[in-house]
Amino acid sequence: MDLILHIWRQTGPSAPGKMVKYEVKGVNEHSSFLEMLDVLNEQLVTRGDEPVAFDHDCREGICGSCGFMINGEAHGPQPATTVCQLHMRHFKTGDELHLEPWRSRAFPIVKDLMVDRGSFDRIIQAGGFITVSTGSAPEANLTPVPKPIADQAFDAAQCIGCGACVAQCPNGAAQLFTSAKVGHLNLLPQGQAERYDRALSMVEAMEQEGFGYCSNFAECEAVCPKGISIDFIARMNRDYIKAKAFGSAKTAVKA
Amino acid sequence: MKLDAKVPSGPLETKWLDHRDHLKLVNPANKRKFTILVVGSGLAGGAAAASFGELGYNVKCFCFQDTPRRAHSIAAQGGINAAKNYHNDGDSIFRLFYDTVKGGDFRAREANVHRLAELSVNIIDQCVAQGVPFAREYGGLLDNRSFGGAQVARTFYARGQTGQQLLLGAYQALERQIGAGTVKMFPRTEMLDLVVEDGRAVGIITRDLVTGKLERHAGHAVVLATGGYSNVYYLSTNAKGSNVTAAWRAHRRGALFANPCFTQIHPTCIPASGDYQSKLTLMSESLRNDGRIWVPKKAGDTRSPDQIPEGERDYYLERKYPAFGNLVPRDVAARNAKTVVDEGLGVGPQKNGVYLDFSDSIRRLGRATIAERYGNLFEMYDKITGENPYAVPMRIYPAPHYTMGGLWVDYDLMSNIPGLFVLGEANFSDHGANRLGASALMQGLADGYFVIPYTIGDYLAPSLNKPVSDDTPAFRATEADVRDRVSMMLAINGKRTADSFHRQLGRIVWDYCGIARTAGGLQKALQLIPELQQEFWKDLKLVGGADGVNQEIEKAGRVSDYFELAELMCRDALDREESCGGHLREEHQTPDGEALRNDEEFSYVAAWEWTGGGSAPNLHKEPLEFDAVKPSQRSYK
Numbered sequence: 001m002d003l004i005l006h007i008w009r010q011t012g013p014s015a016p017g018k019m020v021k022y023e024v025k026g027v028n029e030h031s032s033f034l035e036m037l038d039v040l041n042e043q044l045v046t047r048g049d050e051p052v053a054f055d056h057d058c059r060e061g062i063c064g065s066c067g068f069m070i071n072g073e074a075h076g077p078q079p080a081t082t083v084c085q086l087h088m089r090h091f092k093t094g095d096e097l098h099l100e101p102w103r104s105r106a107f108p109i110v111k112d113l114m115v116d117r118g119s120f121d122r123i124i125q126a127g128g129f130i131t132v133s134t135g136s137a138p139e140a141n142l143t144p145v146p147k148p149i150a151d152q153a154f155d156a157a158q159c160i161g162c163g164a165c166v167a168q169c170p171n172g173a174a175q176l177f178t179s180a181k182v183g184h185l186n187l188l189p190q191g192q193a194e195r196y197d198r199a200l201s202m203v204e205a206m207e208q209e210g211f212g213y214c215s216n217f218a219e220c221e222a223v224c225p226k227g228i229s230i231d232f233i234a235r236m237n238r239d240y241i242k243a244k245a246f247g248s249a250k251t252a253v254k255a
Numbered sequence: 256m257k258l259d260a261k262v263p264s265g266p267l268e269t270k271w272l273d274h275r276d277h278l279k280l281v282n283p284a285n286k287r288k289f290t291i292l293v294v295g296s297g298l299a300g301g302a303a304a305a306s307f308g309e310l311g312y313n314v315k316c317f318c319f320q321d322t323p324r325r326a327h328s329i330a331a332q333g334g335i336n337a338a339k340n341y342h343n344d345g346d347s348i349f350r351l352f353y354d355t356v357k358g359g360d361f362r363a364r365e366a367n368v369h370r371l372a373e374l375s376v377n378i379i380d381q382c383v384a385q386g387v388p389f390a391r392e393y394g395g396l397l398d399n400r401s402f403g404g405a406q407v408a409r410t411f412y413a414r415g416q417t418g419q420q421l422l423l424g425a426y427q428a429l430e431r432q433i434g435a436g437t438v439k440m441f442p443r444t445e446m447l448d449l450v451v452e453d454g455r456a457v458g459i460i461t462r463d464l465v466t467g468k469l470e471r472h473a474g475h476a477v478v479l480a481t482g483g484y485s486n487v488y489y490l491s492t493n494a495k496g497s498n499v500t501a502a503w504r505a506h507r508r509g510a511l512f513a514n515p516c517f518t519q520i521h522p523t524c525i526p527a528s529g530d531y532q533s534k535l536t537l538m539s540e541s542l543r544n545d546g547r548i549w550v551p552k553k554a555g556d557t558r559s560p561d562q563i564p565e566g567e568r569d570y571y572l573e574r575k576y577p578a579f580g581n582l583v584p585r586d587v588a589a590r591n592a593k594t595v596v597d598e599g600l601g602v603g604p605q606k607n608g609v610y611l612d613f614s615d616s617i618r619r620l621g622r623a624t625i626a627e628r629y630g631n632l633f634e635m636y637d638k639i640t641g642e643n644p645y646a647v648p649m650r651i652y653p654a655p656h657y658t659m660g661g662l663w664v665d666y667d668l669m670s671n672i673p674g675l676f677v678l679g680e681a682n683f684s685d686h687g688a689n690r691l692g693a694s695a696l697m698q699g700l701a702d703g704y705f706v707i708p709y710t711i712g713d714y715l716a717p718s719l720n721k722p723v724s725d726d727t728p729a730f731r732a733t734e735a736d737v738r739d740r741v742s743m744m745l746a747i748n749g750k751r752t753a754d755s756f757h758r759q760l761g762r763i764v765w766d767y768c769g770i771a772r773t774a775g776g777l778q779k780a781l782q783l784i785p786e787l788q789q790e791f792w793k794d795l796k797l798v799g800g801a802d803g804v805n806q807e808i809e810k811a812g813r814v815s816d817y818f819e820l821a822e823l824m825c826r827d828a829l830d831r832e833e834s835c836g837g838h839l840r841e842e843h844q845t846p847d848g849e850a851l852r853n854d855e856e857f858s859y860v861a862a863w864e865w866t867g868g869g870s871a872p873n874l875h876k877e878p879l880e881f882d883a884v885k886p887s888q889r890s891y892k
Contacts, residue, residue, distance in 0.1 A: 012803065030528040030641070038754070039531050045752045045798050045807060053804050055321060057494040059534045062419055063325040081638065089641050110465055111804040114321075118442070121322050125434030129427035130386045133309040134302070134704045137377075137384035141341065144395025154388040154413065157420060161324055185386050 001027045001093035005040070007052055008100045013108050013116075019098070029089040033076065034059060034066060036088055054113040059084040061225060064160030067167070068113040069100040074164035074223040082162065082225045102167035105210045106174065117163050119209035120177060126205035127198040128181040130190050143189050156183035158226040165220035165228075171212030176220035178206045179236035180228050186239055196248035199239035258511075258862060258877045261665045262366040267883050268348075271370040274666070275709055279716035286311035289715050290723060292459055292474035294446045294501050296323030298418075298696060299679025300480030301425035302703025308432030310708060315472055316429070317441045317461060319496055319809075324426040327482055327494040328699060331418025332539055334402055334410035335696040337375035342399055346407040348372045353884055354405060355694060359659070359687020360836035360852065361886040362514070364860070364879065366666060367684045371694075374701040379411055381704055385424040389413050402541075402693045410693045415539065415631055421696055425703070444470075445809065446501040447737045449477065449508045449675065452729040456505075456675035460730075460737045464809065467802040469734055471725035475715055476674045478707065479505060480699075483658035483680040485518065487817045487824070488769070489761025491655035492524060492537045498813040499820050502662050502681050507819075510670040511862035511875060513683035514660035515820065516828035519690055519837045520770050521656035522588035525639055526608035535654035536639060538632055540692070543581045543588070545616040545625065546649065548572050550609050554599035560610055560648050571595060575848075586689060586770075586837050586850070589653035593770045596652065608650035617645065653770060657695060659686040659837065660827075663862040663877070667710035668702060671862075676711060678702035683860065688836025741801050744811050749794030753811040756791045760784065760814070764821045768828050773841045777829040781822060788818040823863055823872060830874065833857045845888070854886050 002025045010017030027036050034056050041051035057065040061082040068083065070076035076086045091097070099113060107115040145153075157180070165176035182199055185191035191198070214233060221230045243251075263274040281289065289312050293304040296318040304316040318326060338351040352372040356363055383389065383397070389411050390398040402410035413420040432438040443464040450458040450471070458473040484499035485491035506512045523542055524535045549570045551563050571591055573580045581588075592609050601607050617625050622645060626633070633644045640650070661683040668676050668684070679699040686694065724730075767780035791814070799805045834843040834850035835857070843851045860877040 028529050028531060031531045032533070032639075035531045035533050038533055042752055042754060045796060046750070048796075048798055050798055051807065053806055057320060057325055057496045058327060058330045059495060060330055060536055062416065063320075063327070063329050063494060065320060065325050085638055087639065087641065114804065117321060121324075121430060121433075121440075121442075124427060124430040129431045130384065131431065132381070132384040132428075134306040134381060134428075134708065135377075137380040140339075140380045140383040141396050143383065145391055146395050147391045147393050150388055150391045150395075153386075154420075157386075157388050157423065158416065160419075161322070184388070188386050188388070190384055190386050 001029065001088065001091065003027055003091065003093070004096040006096070006098045007112070009052070009112055010109055012111060017109070027088050029087070031088050032059070033083045033086040033088065052113065053111040056084055061085040062160060064162040067102060067162045067164055069098070069102070069167060071098050074102070074168040075225055080225055080227050102163050104163075104166045104172040106172070107163060107166065115163070117161070119211070120161050120163065120174070122209060123174065123178055123202055123205045124181060127194065127201040128185070130185060131194060145189060149187055153184050153187040156180045156187070156228060156232050159228055160226060162225065164223045164225060166211065168219040168223040169212065170217055170219065171215060173214045174206050174209070174211040175214040175233045175236070176224065176228060176230065178202050179232040182236040182239065183232035186235070193249065196239060196243035197250050199236055200243045200248050203236070203240050256671065256864065256875055258663070258671070258875050259665065260364060260877055261667060262364065263666065267365065267369050270366050271373060278709055278713040281712045281716050281719070283311055285719055287313050288720065289313060289718070290315065290474040291476050291478060291711065292472055293317070293478045293480065294459065295326065295480035295482060295681070296426070296429065297326035297328035297480060297482060297679065298422055298425055298699030299681075299703040300478070301326065301422065301429045302700050303478055303480060303678060303707050304438050305425060305428035305432050306704055306708045308429070308435065308437035311437065314432070314438040315441065315474065316438055317444045317446060319443065319445045319464060321442050323429055323440060323442065324423065326422060327497050328422045328696070329419045330494065331696055332415045332537065334400070334412035334417045334693040335378065335421065336402075336409050336693045337379045337411060337697065338372055338409060339376055339379060341397060342408045344407045346409050350407065351375060351409065355685070355691060356687070356881075356884045357887075358689055358691035360689050360850070361687065361854070361858070361881060362517070362835055362860070362879065363685055363687030365881060365883060369883070370706070371685050371698055371701050374705045375697050377705055378697060378700045382421055382424050382700075385428060387413065387420045387424045418696060421700065425700070446481070447504060447812065448733050449505045450729050450733045451508050451672060452727060455673045457723060458725055458730060460734050465804060467805060469737055471730045471734060473723040473725040473730070475718055475723055476676060476711055478676045478678060478711070479662065479681050480678040480703065481681045483661070484820060485655040485658055487761065487821055488655040488765050489757050490527060490532060490535050490765070492521060492535055495534060498816070500813050500816045502677070503816040503820055505662060505670070505672070505675060507865050508672070509865070510672050510675055511663040511864055512660070512823060513663040513860050513862040514688070514827065515824045515863070516768065516831060516838050517659035517688045517836060518655060518824070519585065519657040519659060520589045520653045522585050522592060522653045523611070523651045524654035525636065526603055526650055526652040527605065528640070529605070536635075537654070537656065538636060538649070538651060540585065542611060542629060542632060542649070545620070545628065546581065546611040546613050547615060548581050548609055548611055550595045550600040550602060560602070560612070569595070569600070586839065589770050590839060592653055603650045608652045610648035611651045612648035613644060614648070655765070655769070657690050659683065659688060659690055663860065667713065668707055669710070669714065674714065676707060678707060688838055741808065741812070744795060744808065744815070745797055745801060747792065747795045747797070749796050751794050752796055753807060753814045756787065756795070757810070757814045757817065760787055760817055760821060763787070764824065768821070768825050771839045771841050772828045774829060777825045780825045781829070784818060784822050784825065791815065791818065826872065827861055827863065831857055831861065849888070852886070852888070858886075
């Protein structure tokens, strides 16, 4: 199939960018979207042009490196699919596709379709962990976790940190990402000691990074490649409100 | 050079405990005076960096991805072994040790493997405490399954995403330390050389992948946890960025590279669909429990599989191995698939696969049962190929997956260069000639959480109050070497992209040093590889400059190292005149076509020393002795 691509080209964080048109011919329907871009890049390099920079690594939908907007949809038109797992058979010859990087104040553009998602790491640093140093763990089966709770924690823990939720949100909010980690750890018995501090500090870190506020559009859930539910946002809000109203473990001691 | 593995004396069961009791310690208040450089942030590197930070060391951690959470450990599907014996089925540390040594076809170091089995139980405790959501039973306790042909249920798992969940556990521990200021993280940073001064590893040279700037980092010790080298084949199950560069540059600075020809080809992957193919995707081998593998009896049969009557199908594994059938070990399944495809019996548009057929199981067990067992895998297959495996047989073919070889290390995980430690898949130590399922995650975490935090102190203690500096002749010279190499590649200004060379090289290594090897083929590869390498250095095409993001420079640098590695792999494979584990030399088979080891002559670790580009490397041998497990011949008939 033959496609027309309009790709956002930008040489660096502060350089001006623009959409550039490319025609790609003879695309194999069995190739993945990124393989289609590989073919384009091979042609660009061979004729001495700069290839399109994009993040990618495992190409199995699990590392979370890849992701960009295709005609305004994060990761493109297939539900629960990262761009590396999106195959060209879902497009047809003559299609015109607009590729843009994630757009968010908290994700500065590095180059072309690459963005800096370091803000996600800093949210995790604020409390996205259980404080247990190596060697201090008790025997694993001392802490039973009811299976439905473990399964629900797993549903949240599947987040791959790709940033699609933020990119699709009209507000550029990071509630789905943050609540997935809060939900994973706050559901488990091991996470109870830090439960309210975690909700407080991760929400605060999220706000400091310049993400927007959540107004329940639920666009994030629709594009999440792992199908993470916005129920976790409600859970996080409950923990946050409780912590604000009644104090967390840390504030309780201070009081 | 004499190789000393420094395996402690005493009974196998107490070696590690006794050794730990006698390692030198660094006082807690002094730990911050030591800088440790950790390269790689996967299970081994992430776990090590986090643990060092908790201990109070001053840590710098480097990864080429945009965040440590993306290291390729994340893609591991199956599970992690541990000798917990929660199922009361007779598992023990000894049995896990025994299975791992035997699975490695008696080419691993006994003492290391025993330690691994001992530590396996601590890993599960640690991960559960971190919040890793392992599968559980209704009573709330941990569930286990049997995996990779083991006779006991010792594999812990988290749906089909065990690697992801374990890595996120290590990543969260690492981020906690980054937040606390004990670890400084350098994402989008690639190590391009090792700095060696007075025979010791004292630092690294890195390239910032955003600015292109070369940087010097000095440390009291360098820890490489940079993964395996399956991408030498171009097409593999590894992530696109996985590479051998850090390990290889350390090799060029004197670190011995051990058993490079021990590579694992996984039998159940989705075949390539065209020339644009960028990587291969693994389908869990659990599928072989209910799928039947076959090809048409007639070469060039273009009928759709449902039109081929039973009598015109060859269920070749069931025919050749009646006892094990479709469940023969990975290497046997892979080899037989290659044989039938080479005979022209391959299926699919590219004639490069074999059928894995579930129709009998669906008839016998019902679609619902199959969906319950393999639903997510069937979906994944459908997503990639556009075919529905409930209706038509899957097509599968082997793909390079894991590399057992790597930098040589002693019992303390230190290479032959003092101060250079190597963990996880990047070292050679625990899997011998073949790795069993669910043991890679175990090794990465054992090395990172529970071995290196102890052994590194023993190395560091005597260097107390000796500051390190990156402004020395060794740093300046090494940085200049790296700069020259980048400039040299930019100056070629040829016509071919790095990827096109990589594909061609991968094809050579796959054809001659892949599933089955012959002396003639390896000799041919040893001729073809340097020829292609010369062409690379004459005709490489790069665009852009050394500054800023330049993914072509990254790829070219890695490919340049693959040429040298590929040559060493072939040399090692040629030198090892026996078959063992994943290394099958066609000249050395039993009459039944099984791998035939030669314990008399080859019961050793082949550790190769770099002697410069043009000359043959030196071989050093570490003899392997087996006291607890007597080597035996495998048979799956």
